[in-house]
Amino acid sequence: xxxxxxxxxxxxxxxxxxxxxxxxxxxxxxxxxxxxxxxxxxxxxxxxxxxxxxxxxxxxxxxxxxxxxxxxxxxxxxxxxxxxxx
Numbered sequence: 001x002x003x004x005x006x007x008x009x010x011x012x013x014x015x016x017x018x019x020x021x022x023x024x025x026x027x028x029x030x031x032x033x034x035x036x037x038x039x040x041x042x043x044x045x046x047x048x049x050x051x052x053x054x055x056x057x058x059x060x061x062x063x064x065x066x067x068x069x070x071x072x073x074x075x076x077x078x079x080x081x082x083x084x085x086x
Contacts (some may be wrong), residue, residue: 005079018048027082032061
């Protein structure tokens with residue numbers, strides 16, 4: 001995903017000590033795609049999420065399976081969340 005609607009996204013973007021899956025620098029949503037390993041990394045993910053939120057980022061998480069099976073639904077949800085802040 002490089003663009004959704006009129007919003008441009010960067011992939012694998014470093015932010016501080018972290019690398020996020022996707023980010024729209026204009027509106028600051030971070031899109032994280034999760035697989036099964038994330039259920040085992042709750043403490044790390046919570047710490048990372050808190051650090052990012054303190055800096056004004058919003059984190060939207062989606063399971064890889066959902067993205068692969070229903071990309072249109074996920075894309076619409078991302079766009080809705082971005083536009084809530086306009």
